[in-house]
Amino acid sequence: MSAHQAQANPASAASPARLLECRGLSVRFGGLMALNELDIDVGRGEVLGLIGPNGSGKTTFFNVVSGVYAASAGSIRLDGVDITRAQAQNLSAHGLARTFQRSRLCLPLSVFDNIALGAQGRLDSGLWHNLFRRKAFATEARTMAAEARELLHVFSPTLADKLFEPAISLGMIDRRRVEICRALVGRPKLVLLDEPSAGMTHDETDQLMDEILGVRRSLGDLTIIIVEHEMGLIERVTDRCVVLNYGKKICEGRFRDVAADPVVREAYLGQS
Ligand SMILES: Nc1ncnc2c1ncn2[C@@H]1O[C@H](COP(=O)(O)OP(=O)(O)OP(=O)(O)O)[C@@H](O)[C@H]1O
Ligand SMILES: [Mg+2]
Known part of the structure; x- marks a missing residue:
């Protein structure tokens, strides 16, 4: 794996405790390993970008963390509490919230x-x-x-x-x-945003992200994981990125480092 040293933001530097800890997390659909022994940590107050080509497992990660899918293996801890087997309807009580790739209004x-x-x-x-x-x-x-x-x-x-x-x-x-x-x-302590820019213009996306960051500042140490294909947005708002491919973590670090990584470039080859 080609991994870079994560660059912590001031909030996570001040409060180094991990809010989310996933260890060996796997989700299997029949013969397909949608997530394959994934280790992901998210620091308190961090904005983590979760990126990767289509079908690499990003939404599956959100679904397993939020209790929509059951993990085939591995563990998930949120703020020190094991939520691996928690039901989706109980997760807001643990401090977790999410939005969906397709609107659920x-x-x-x-x-x-x-x-x-x-x-x-x-x-x-x-x-x-x-x-x-x-x-x-x-x-x-x-x-x-x-x-x-x-x-x-x-x-x-x-x-x-x-x-x-x-x-x-x-x-x-x-x-x-x-x-x-x-x-x-x-x-929530942790919010998962799945493609918040979907269906919006570039200007609307920029405006919405400014607003999300403004709200985040007013809510203190809210931690965010954001899945996005719009790389300008990822570069602008994240402290750190994790890159998935075929359900595996292939790289992590600051956006500009992962974007320059040959393994990441190879994974995105053929995609814009
Ligand atoms: N409920 C399911 N049953 C069977 N296979 C699934 C299911 N959900 C996801 N998959 C498969 O798991 C893999 C990962 O899908 P996932 O939706 O997590 O990808 P993604 O990274 O979010 O992609 P995109 O960027 O297109 O949204 C894909 O091959 C997908 O077809
Ligand atoms: Mg998805």
């Missing part, structure tokens, strides 16, 4: 309702609350509405005014903002 629902779906780990809307603690539940829901409005305001003040409008009435960049707010409103 429920278009007839309002912006607020879509965002509320992301706060399930915090809002205890079980039977107990519904029967006996309706007042407490209403208070939590109001707090969350205020938080959602505040987050949307950081993204885009005009979007915050559309909190109760149906998502279907929004343009592409606003829909993407809502998806990211939905991931962030549960106050």
Whole structure:
């Protein structure tokens, strides 16, 4: 493996503890090893770029970390807790949130309702609350509405005014903002962004990433793993990159080093 020394950002240098530790992580689909004995660490407060050619295992990595797929082998620890066998619906309670490569907004629902779906780990809307603690539940829901409005305001003040409008009435960049707010409103420690630029123009992508970094600053030490094919964006926003090919890590380090690595260039040969 051709690997470079990772360049830590100031946040991770100040807080060297690893937030995510994956060891020997494998996912097998029949005869295909979509992930093959992957070791990946992410420092607290780090922005890690996960890149690689189509089909190299990037989304599979997100799916196994977020409990959508079961690991065939290996382990995943988030903030010291073993989440290897955790179910997707319980991961927000561990501090994990994600967006999806294809939009998962429920278009007839309002912006607020879509965002509320992301706060399930915090809002205890079980039977107990519904029967006996309706007042407490209403208070939590109001707090969350205020938080959602505040987050949307950081993204885009005009979007915050559309909190109760149906998502279907929004343009592409606003829909993407809502998806990211939905991931962030549960106050995750780690957020996984799968191709946030998909379907957007170059200018919209630039604008959205500025907004994500602005929100990240306002949320303290939020850690991000971003999967992207738009290399300009990866270069601009990441502290470090991991490159996958055929489910294996082939390189890691600063973007400019991995981009110059012959093994990475070979993997991307034939791709733009
Ligand atoms: N549910 C599944 N069943 C069978 N094979 C799958 C499944 N999910 C992914 N794969 C296969 O695993 C490999 C990795 O796919 P994955 O979606 O993780 O790639 P990717 O790096 O995200 O690609 P892209 O850049 O095109 O989004 C591919 O060969 C894909 O066909
Ligand atoms: Mg993918």
